[in-house]
Amino acid sequence: MLEETMTLLSLLGRIMRYFLLRPETLFLLCISLALWSYFFHTDEVKTIVKSSRDAVKMVKGKVVEMMQNDRFGVLDVPDSEFSKTWDFKSNNVAAYSIQGRRDHMEDRFQVLTDVNKTHPSIFGIFDGHGGEAAADFAKAHLLEALRQQLLAYERERNKDKDKDKEKRDKGGLSYPSILEQQILSLDREMLEKLSATYNEAGTTCLVALLSQKELIVANVGDSRGVLCDKDGNAVPLSHDHKPYQLKERKRIKKAGGFISFNGSWRVQGILAMSRSLGDYPLKNLNVVVADPDIMSFDLNKLQPEFMILASDGLWDTFSNEEAVRFIRERLDEPHFGARSIVLQSFYRGCPDNITVMVVKFKGKATGH
Structure with a gap:
């Protein structure tokens, strides 16, 4: 039992x-x-x-x-979810910037426009790294100094307006040369200031000068600009400065430096771009430089609809062509699509700060 x-x-x-x-x-x-x-x-x-x-x-x-x-590229999310969020909107330019998934907000942007439209408008994107100091310094000083130099140049040109072009330009000054001089001058000032306090911060520099018939873009680092022409094509306004590029590798090697892979290809195993403003320890080794690449574009020929200037956070998730298509469909939005594409980039998984500026061109070849 x-x-x-x-x-x-x-x-x-x-x-x-x-x-x-x-x-x-x-x-x-x-x-x-x-x-x-x-x-x-x-x-x-x-x-x-x-x-x-x-x-x-x-x-x-x-x-x-x-x-x-x-699906439709519209993400209505409270700004408070992204910590620091900045935006800007005027008649033909809008910008939107979020801290995103980063611990700190190191992106900066600036817009200087001429109300009377007699002088070039100036647009700047600065993507800092190693702290905010370099991007802050560039924002505080570069565009204003550039405007003053351009105004002085215009005054001199007006004095010589009855002389032939060869005599006017004998000093070698032009918008591109002024832009290059100001960027290099700012970098020297930044290095002196930041190295005095052992601040190793650096920043990219993407600056666009927009006049009535010409667009001039200077780039240092991996922020990027792209333009939408009259046919909807994406026209690159800049090219990223990355350590793995042949030209940059040769320059770095010639200076006695090296690149190595640490999540991405980096100069001395540290910096993921080969040119920047600031970064005084790498500048002292001559492995990182501040020399800008400068490109000029004829607005009469391109007859553009708009241009996009953005930090690399956007380009981690969008190609040039895809960004142009995305913005082109949203130019009637309050921020001309800048806010929508920033949020879309965030939800695609971008781990970085994201800043996007959209500049609309009024009419064909009017400049601004």
């Missing part, structure tokens, strides 16, 4: 282990209890079950909404 009882208990134990304690069985048991409680038990239990059901509906609705928004 005892042996039969033990056999029965052993059988029950096996049933408990292999049937009642299986996850599927426990799940069905919980559902059954919940349904029984809903129909036959207290009002409190009914309230809990109803609240849970409503919560599930709400979450499903939010998921559907986010999927639809992602």
Whole structure:
């Protein structure tokens, strides 16, 4: 009799282990209890079950909404979710900038426009690294100094307006040369200031001068500009300065430096770009330089619709062509699509600060 009882208990134990304690069985048991409680038990239990059901509906609705928004490129998210968020909007230029997933906000941007439209408008993007000091310094000094130099240049040209072009330009000054001089001068000032406090911060520098018939873009680092021409084509306004590029590798090697892979190709295993402003320890080794690449564009020929200037956070998730298509479909938005593409880049997984500036061209070859 005892042996039969033990056999029965052993059988029950096996049933408990292999049937009642299986996850599927426990799940069905919980559902059954919940349904029984809903129909036959207290009002409190009914309230809990109803609240849970409503919560599930709400979450499903939010998921559907986010999927639809992602499909159409519109993500309406409170700015407070991105820590530091900056925006700017005027008649033909808008910018939007978020801290995103980074611990610190090191992106900066600036716009200087002439109300009377008699002098070039100036636009700048500065993507800092190693701290905010270099980007702050560039924002505080570069565009204003550049404007003063351009105004002085214009005054001299006006004095000589009756002379032939060769005599006017005999000093070698031009918009591109002034732009290059000011960037290199600012870098020297920045190095002197930051090295005095052992501040190793650096920054990219992307600056565009927009006059009535010409667009001039200077680039140092890996912020990038792209233009949409009259046919909707993406025209590169700059080229990234990356350590793995043949020209940059040769220059770095000639200076006695090296590049190595540490998540990405880096100069001396440290810096993911080969040119920058600041970064005094690498400048002292001559492995990183501040020399800008400068490109000029004829607006009469291109008849552009708009241009995009952005930090590399955007270009981690968008190609030039894709960004142009995205913005072109959203030029009627309050920020000309800048806010939408920043949020879209964030939701595509960009880990960096993201800053995007969109400049619309009014008419063909009007400049601004």
